[in-house]
Amino acid sequence: MTSWINRQAFRPDITVAAFFAVIALFFYGSIVWTFVMSLTRSTLVPTYEIVGFDQYVKLFTNQRWLVSCLNMVIFGLLYIVGTLAFGMLLAVLADRRIKAESLFRTIFLYPLAVSLVVTGLSWRWLLDPSNGLQALMRSIGWEAFTFDWLTRPDRALYTLVIASIWHSAGLVMVIVLAGLRGIDNDLWKAIRMEGIPLWRAYLQVIFPGMRPVIASCVVLLMSEVIRGYDLIIAMTKGGPGISTEMPAKFAVDFYFARVNLGLASAASIMMLVLSLVLLAPYFYSEFRRRT
Amino acid sequence: MSIAVATPIAIRKKPFAPQAARIGLYVFLTVSAIFFLLPLLLVAMNSLKPLEEIRQGNLLAFPVNPNFDAWVTAWKTACTGLDCNGVRPGVWNSIRITIPAVVISTLAGALNGYALAQWKSRHANLLMLLVTVGLFIPYQAMLYPTVKILSNVGLFRTYAGIVFVHVIYGLPYTTLLFRNFYVGVPDEISRAARMEGASFLRTFWSIILPISTNILVVVAILQFTGIWNDYLLGLIFAGNDNLPMTVQLTNIVNNARGAANPNVNMAAALITAIPTLVVYFLSGRYFVRGIAAGAVKG
DSSP, rough: OOHHHHHHOOOOOHHHHHHHHHHIIIIIIIIHHHHHTTBBBOOSSSOOOOOSSSSHHHHOHHHHHHHHHHHHHHHHHHHHHHHHHHHHHHHHHHHTTOHHOOOOHHHGGGGSSOHHHHHHHHHHHHHHHSSSSHHHHHHHHHHHTTOOGGTTTTTTTHHHHOOOOOHHHHHHHHHHHHHHSOHHHHHHHHHHHHHHHHIIIIIIHHHHHHHHHHHHHHHHHHHHEEEEEEEEHHTTTSSSTTTTTTTTHHHHHHISSSHHHHHHHHHHHHHHHHHHHHHHHHHHHHHHHOO | OOOOOOOOOOOOOOOOHHHHHHHHHHHHHHHHHHHHHHHHHHHHHHSOHOOOOOHSSTTTTTTTSOSSSHHHHHHHHHSSSSOOTTTHHHHHHHHHHHHHHHHHHHHHHHHHHHHHHHOOOOTTTHHHHHHHHHTTTTTTTHHHHHHHHHHHOOTTTTTHHHHHHHHHHHHHHHHHHHHHHHHOHHHHHHHHHHHHHHHHHHHIIIGGGGGHHHHHHHHHHHHHHHHHHHHHHHHHOOGGGOOHHHHHHHHHHHHHHHTHHHHHHHHHHHHHHHHHHHEEEEEHHHHHHHHTTTOOOO
């Protein structure tokens, strides 16, 4: 083995080629394959007779899919705005020369190490109206306290938002905090000399200067939204009814439980298209910056 | 996204907020801390309560007679379906899936990352773009073909299959992190080895890997967290004999018998969360650095 290795020339391109083959087959090849499937009538057994975009028509006349998409948009907007606002606020506060900063940071970030399954279950237990937060408030004398969103079709989606903000706020905090620590001290001096109030300094000078950092946070959070699966399974299973269904779950359900390969593939391709459309501006600016 | 985020010297700003604002600041931070601690605190507290206590009170009451009975039940006899062997099989499966998957995906990522950093080609940028976009491809758009490929070679729903999927799906990420690190390593090192007639693999193994300890730790920690916490891939690719802890946990909780034993469920949830939490608390600095470096992870 050793002597074989030593006899080879310095050829990184062989490794690159092997890596490229894996990416080409399992990532891009799979996408093409999935796309082809989405053009067929495959249900339980795949057929490769192309029938065009029938599955997409079916998909967009499917009530559950439309609800899933709408849920994802509402959830996504609230989650991204909420996580950004909360995470940035925590970063700013943590940057104000506080005591026990590392303790606070450790507490704010630890949810990221917890799986979304455990996150979902914990919040499900906490928000369970019969013995969670609501029961506690009532037991300490606040009889009228009601927080039953988890069991209400019109509110359950917001409980997912709360749990996901809990999971990701620390991530935004850490990334933004790293950005804040990189800001030139002279800028702060100038701000102080001008007598600009702190909140305006952050909103009008500091954060606008950190646009790339914030953009990469948004990209991260968006991809979480599109992929969101584990949390829903653990917390609401898509219910009550179909009030918390989302596309990622729709696709997996139709692949494996309802075995409708064509429709599931169409749903997956729509998820991919959405990812690419949302990420395109980011990639464009990133690669223009680098080259 | 360079990995070498040398921690900038903390710029100490004079707190120019008046006293009241300082107090408000700490109040807000403390309330936030409670918000973050509450869910896991609830799980921990109730895993220590006997069933009677949970039935009578609410979940947020402190345990009166804390004991580890629920933990013992969760470990040994909780039911995941027809089997009532507790979480032990799930923990063991997660361990034997996670360890090889982390080691292989980290080392393969290092090799690929080094190769990409050394690969001088006008196509290098295009390949980087393909890899980066690869991070953001929803698994759903690759799942079914992966199932088909693995079925054809007899690996679908096997132990080797689930490890393999974790390695493949993790590759773009680990490769990118290492590539970003290696483009910052002075090229003289590789060139000197090359002059001596060392092969690419020899250079990588004997010269490059030994100077990569930090990034290896960072990537291994991120991969460990990601793979241990995975649910979807384990559910689809592991097969009944190898279901990881996350999947077993949902089976325990959603089991008919599980519904009657909240304390056992919570002990099982905590057992699932402990390994990654321990890694997080022990490796805080690396964990944070990895997140900042891998801010493009999907």
